[in-house]
Amino acid sequence: MHDIIYVDSSDDWHSGETTMDDEGSYPIGDSIDNECDEEEGYLESNNDDDTTSHGEKNYTVLSEDDIRRRQEKDILEVSSVLSIPKFEASILLHHYNWSISNLHDAWFADEEKVRMTIGLSKKPVIEYPNAKKLTCAICFDTYWRHRMHAAACGHLFCSSCWGSYISTSINDGPGCLMLRCPDPSCGAAVSQEMINALVSDEAKEKYARYLLRSYVEASRKSKWCPAPGCGYAIDFVLGSGSYDVSCKCTNSFCWNCTEEVHRPVECDIVSKWMLKNTAESENTTWILANSKPCPKCKRPIEKRDGCMHMTCTPPCRFEFCWLCLGSWLDHGDKTGGFYACNRYEKAKKEGVYDEAETRRAMAKSSLERYAHYYERWEYNEKSKVKAMKYLQELQTVHVEKLSNDYCQSKFQLKFIVDAWLQIIECRRVLKWTYAYGYYLLEHDETKGQFFEYLQGEAESGLERLNIFADEDLKPFIDGKFKSKDPNCAEGDLKTIIDGKSKSEDPNCAEEDLKPIIDETPKIEDFNAFRAKLSDLTTVTRKYFENLVRALENGLTDVDSVGACNKPGNSKASAAVKSWRGRSGATSRSSIFGRSQEEQAPSLPQTHHGRQTQQQQQQQQGSWSCEHCTYFNQESPTICYICNQHRGSWSCELCTYFNSTSTTICQMCNGER
Known part of the structure; x- marks a missing residue:
């Protein structure tokens, strides 16, 4: 496996100062780790393929225990260096966003100012007489001295009032990490030790979780995995290239925008596309393209079928002509009848409706274009989800059966899981190519044609892999092959086809007449299936890698061949040839990579x-x-x-x- 990058200190982890010297190259899809143990880890997607050019990951996945250890290490370091209690070190680090260097700079510049700002006084601001009973300043009840508690400031309150005050603050959210003394005139900080002594276990656990999450959320180079219920965080090496990261929960996302991995499109395009898919503007465009306003009340009306006689809904009830929007009282035989309107035709020739019709036509064209890209984007998203569900079923049920039926170790069956992981990855890439085409190629016809060619080849190759990985695998799972009966005698082949015997039908081959039978797959059949599926997975992965690079480079093949086209050839055709293969000093590269x-x-x-x-x-x-x-x-x-x-x-x-x-x-x- 690849080595993991660990930063030298947690301070650097929060300051974001650690960078890589070289930008890496990031492949699309999952490769097989030949060093894996044959029986362990074969079902996990190889989510660690986002690597730098030196073969090292540009991120580290951290569990809550990892984060807690780093946090505790920082607290101990600050406590030791500044010679202060651990609870004070924790409060100081939280105030300075868990940056040790920033804390040291401020502390050694003016310790008293830091203490005053944060509420860490060296001695109590108030001292009570050594009395046996005292009055709580919140509930005004009298309590024994041992039932009264105070922060570093010395303001005493009863255990019950302290507990209610702290619990309410914790339930209000992460603001409890900056909890101060209940006295309105006091800003003394409340320590975690005091909190743990006065609240329930549930409140203590919630406070500890807020403190843990603050350690990640304060860092410039760490983020929580956005998957629901996931407790892992990603420690990212800033400036190291690709933002694609994969969590141990199998969720892959863009570290920059926390949306799902979306190469080859940029984060801003993803943001615009997702907003467009949910924005009210699309409803407005649809209304504009498919309806007309009532001439009286201006309410939009959609006409689905029937004649041109329209009646607005109550309370308006205005009757008008759909074509010219004039009152229906003025219509009849003299205007061309109920299914035509010569007023409209005449006004249209005079240009009366030009602007409205143009706006409606543009809106309809825009809506149709958006629908074209969105429907295909959504189809690939649904196909990806379906493939993920099948992969889960494959991992939990079918692999075990195949292992028993064909005496294969689970690692030897990893090629099937790899194929479906590749299908899922390709569905994701193909999905985002539609957002790419919608925004980036609207006004470039030549690149649009080249893009559609590449996209079509990608769809074709992916469908080929998907069908093979699905349909050709089923016979091995079911244990039944459909094949021609090899024992069928020649005399039994005199089957009647369209009223003709074999001898009367010259187009009927002898093989076609053999009945279909169920045959148990052999190990040789399974090995042949393995070879072809592995090949299809490899060539599909390489094609999609090339596709992503081409789109990220702005389809430069179109520009590079534009000046050397033959007469009659389009730039797109020349770019296609350039993409499909080049002769000369370099080897001819397959479009499948x-x-x-x-x-x-x-x-x-x-x-x-x-x-x-x-x-x-x-x-x-x-x-x-x-x-x-x-x-x-x-x-x-x-x-x-x-x-x-x-x-x-x-x-x-x-x-x-x-x-x-x-x-x-x-x-x-x-x-x-």
């Missing part, structure tokens, strides 16, 4: 060397898919990853992949 160096033996990086590599691959029967650039080793005609036919060609105008049997693009009718 798999390069030929990773799939074939490495050769010297020379033109002659690459020719030799291609010749060797052709001699071995392997070929590179034109669609995803995966180097296939087995299938002679169908790509193992994307299922495209061998030799398909991409249209230069629309990038659609066509079969080799045609020279005309099936999408845009452009010639090859």
